Amino acid sequence: MRLRFRASRSAVVVLAAAAIGLAGCAGSEPEPLEPEVVTETPEQSVDKTHAPDPQIEEAWPLTGVAGEVAARDVMSVKVENSVAARPQTGLQSADIVWEEMIEGGETRLLAVYHSTVPETIGPIRSLRPMDIPLATPFGGQLIFSGAQRAFLDAAHASPLQILTNDAGAAGFYRSADRRAPHNVYGNTADFIAQGSGDEDVEAAFSYAPEPEFATAVAEGEPTGSLQLSFPNTSPSWTWATDADAWLRSEAGADAMTTDEGRVSAVNVLVLRVEVRTTSYTDPSGSPVPESVVTGSGEAIIATGGHTVSGTWSKDADDAHVQLRTEDGDEVLLAAGNTWVELLPVSGSSVSLN
Template identity: 45%
Template sequence: MTRTRRARALLVLLAVALPLVGCGADEPAPAAAPSTTAAAPTTTAAPSTPASQPVAPLTGLPVAAVDPRPALAVKIENPPIARPQAGLTEADIVWEQLVEGGTSRLVAVYQSRVPASIGPVRSTRPMDPAITAPLHGLFATSGGQVPYLQAVSAAGLQLFSFDAGDDGFARQGPRSAPHNVYLDPAPLYAAADPAHQAPPAAQFGYAPTAGTQTTVVAGAPTARLDLRLSPEAVPSWTWNPLARVWERAEGADPAFAADGVRVAATNVVVLRVEVVETGALDPAGNHVPETLLTGRGGQAVVATAGRTATVTWSKGSDADPVVLTAADGSPVLLAPGTTWVELVPTGSGSVTTVP
């Protein structure tokens, strides 16, 4: 190879080697060119608000969905000859009222549960519209005096009567008339007209969490509640801490339903009420009393969770529910569950709490 050719070859080798200088392990590699693609912005999902749990309107108990049926109020008798009654433990709310002869009669209200048989069913009384009108539902009775029946319809309820020949009523069982009328509720629900098919509004307020019931916040421990509506009607309620219910007794006798289940309630609400004579007579010649509720108010005792609290009650029109107000002016909150409302006369009646 000539000197000129060797020189050219050397120049080529140098040209190839020079770009490699500075790329050894001890030197940093050239920085990569910045990317022209913007990074995707970081997003935070909005916190989801859990849907509120639906509750049964007449018990405040959580349900998967509120049953669309209306409330059904049934007039049930309560003297010794009528006991044990059928369907009593399935009622959401039961009202006990004083009637003629010193005995008591019940208005049992069904919505979340409906038994196959209810009774013995008896006739309506003048205070029934004030009790049941806020439900705007169905009312079942064996019959009654014409003005009382007309008042039920005028209060916005759909009336069903055994005496009128409506379906669902029948005489059955070993008792003699008039203590043997029983009701199958299914035909009444089937006959509900378009204006009486909606579920009722809530009748009482319920505590959202355990420990916020009015009696727990501002009440006193109570083992038993003794009531006197008359010399013949002396129910009592004893707290069962294991079952967490108030168990009913009629005088000294524990109260049971026809199916053998003990009659009990989550809440007992006692309203002190004025009872007056109407001037009307029953078939036996007894004067028919009326409990005054509409446009009235007074003292009340609420029993919940083994405790009682003295509160006040008030009611506007027939269509308005009873309003319970605590001593501090706040709405009374019951425990979710079943409720018995006791209408105890201010004159002849009495309420005794036993610690």
């Protein structure tokens, strides 16, 4: 049997010294041993008295989604929502969508674009009086097709850049796939080219650092759907866990787009607003209503399959809407797109299931 031994480094040095000693006795001059020099790296000094500064990620101001923010203007676009206008194009790309009642009890949309800009948006329709105070806090461009003189004058008196089909602004065209007046569409590259691209865009809402910290999720009640009733239309939102979003329906049918599938939202806000009748009428003779969006009222905030009650307030035309809980705390939304339902306090309703 063969035994194996593993000598340590010190043992090797001892044996080497003994061998040299024996060689010396034999009359030969020993070669001097050079001592082994071991250099130890000292531990680096770490300042543990100050915690490192937190890394603050850049985020898109109208969604709270992390990303490098591009230097381009906000586009607030008036989008039709009648049966003849559906399915719309480019609607799902909007950061924020306001749904407002117009004449006849139907609704029309003001879609606000910044973080994601689709190639095409439409159908684009005419302006209503509440669109100006809704769009003003975002700055940038207000884009529409047609307006009564009083509304048009008010738009031009605002700080917004006004782009209209009637004035011949670049980017508008008529689609052969739809009948007038539901066939006006916009090429966003042309719209962007007419903007300054140097405006600072402020956050419209406050966003939680993680979805579970959103106010509705942290403090609200589980909710599977929101059923809304305007005088002449009934949109609804259903929570889809697999999509992690609220899915929209119109009168019981899926609300679709031509380019991005079904309409969905990370946050849905239901703001109860006063609606007053203006002295203006549409071509059919119906009075034009105006949603009063400065002031305050009740709110329902829906995020992450939960809802919580609160209040909304907007102090001036150039101020963003502020959301508070019933206890007066600031409401935090989840990062992502938001739909705002401007639901009249009378003649309309909302139910949660």
